[in-house]
Amino acid sequence: MSISQLHSGYQTELADFRITFSRGGAYTAIVLVLLGVGLDYAQYPQLLLPFAAARVVVSLLIGGIVVLLGSSAGRNLSPWLTLSWLLLPQIMISWMIWQTDGVLSPYYMGLNLAIFASGIALPFGLWQNVVFGVLSCVLYLLACLLHSSGGLPGGTLTVNVLLLLFAAAASAVYTFFNERVRFMLFRLKAEVSAKNAEVSAKNAELEVINRQLVDIKGQLLQQEKMAAIGTLAAGLLHEVNNPVNFCLMAIELGLEEPITKTEPTLQECLVDAKQGMQRIQHIVSDLKTFAYRKPGAEAEVGTPFLFEKALDSSIRLVAHELRGVAVTRDLPVDTLVQGDEAAIIGVLINLLSNAVLAMRKAGTVKPAINIAVKWEEDRLHVTVRDNGPGIADEHLARVFEPFFTTRDIGQGLGLGLSISYAVIERHGGLLFAESELGSWASFSFDLSRAP
Structure with a gap:
């Protein structure tokens, strides 16, 4: 002064x-x-x-x-x-x-x-x-x-x-x-x-830095978890593929046997077994796509991929959580977008899991999730909407804050939506939430069209 x-x-x-x-x-x-x-x-x-x-x-x-x-x-x-x-x-x-x-x-x-x-x-x-x-x-x-x-x-x-x-x-x-x-x-x-x-200004600055460090630490923990899952998935793919292929070959031979063609029940059992083996192959492959990335791959958002395929993978990966939930999809014919497929799968898994958890916690009758996808100019707009309890107004503005969660202690870190927001932002889009308390909640984001 x-x-x-x-x-x-x-x-x-x-x-x-x-x-x-x-x-x-x-x-x-x-x-x-x-x-x-x-x-x-x-x-x-x-x-x-x-x-x-x-x-x-x-x-x-x-x-x-x-x-x-x-x-x-x-x-x-x-x-x-x-x-x-x-x-x-x-x-x-x-x-x-x-x-x-x-x-x-x-x-x-x-x-x-x-x-x-x-x-x-x-x-x-x-x-x-x-x-x-x-x-x-x-x-x-x-x-x-x-x-x-x-x-x-x-x-x-x-x-x-x-x-x-x-x-x-x-x-x-x-x-x-x-x-x-x-x-x-x-x-x-x-x-x-x-x-x-x-001192107050320094404290405020340190508080911002601490929040950033905590956010970075949380993202690093999440990345380490994903890397661990990726390593596990890669090992599973290698170890499981051989016995799965062996089982599929045996099932195919069994289906070709004359006795099988005369026994409908046996034929049905073998078909079910074949579909189960194929599902195992898909799950391991999806896990590898989702989590097994090379160092630095998180910054690469220029790879073309079919959004429909990423959506299929995410639904398969959370299929155990989606039991009893009606999932409907409204997709255009062309869903070729540009970005990091594994990261987008992670965003979809997070949105689907959060919706299911909210509906189950609220005891929603006939829980349902609708995924609506449409093109607007050169951006693919995706909306994941559920018929659950919705989000309170005081929480709606904070859902993307790191470590903010309404779950019980020990049930979540509150990083999923924060990381998802950063992923979509890295893709040049925006992830935002809308809700009507007691009726529905939706999360929307957009991706760029592949050249």
């Missing part, structure tokens, strides 16, 4: 500080002025009535200045309004000195009290305090000189005036150092505030 900005901020804060203290001092002055009736009664009972009236008038005038301090104009003039209400008791006391014993009047102490209070208790400026002290001395001199009683004790007057000047000087020194202390405290507070703001 520059020196000019520091001073500007200090003056703004000081204005509020002065108004608050001025009001408090004014209320205190009103109380002291009115309590002075006891002094009048003890020293000059014959003047009690006019002195009491003077005290009431001065208190009302101070109250009027307090009201002015609350206005916008009064805020700008607060130092001089404070000086004004401080001078009112001084004028009253000087008048009482003139009305009583002049130089020997005990009311002289009231002038000293006000001067010391202005320097010690009130946030006066140096020049305002000097003006107040000088005016107090002038008022005292006038009161003494105009006193109607005969002789004027010059020594006492000189001592009293000097004491008033000493009080004014001491008050000015207090004011000067009080002002410096207030400014130093404000500067320290401003420095602490700036440091706190800097």
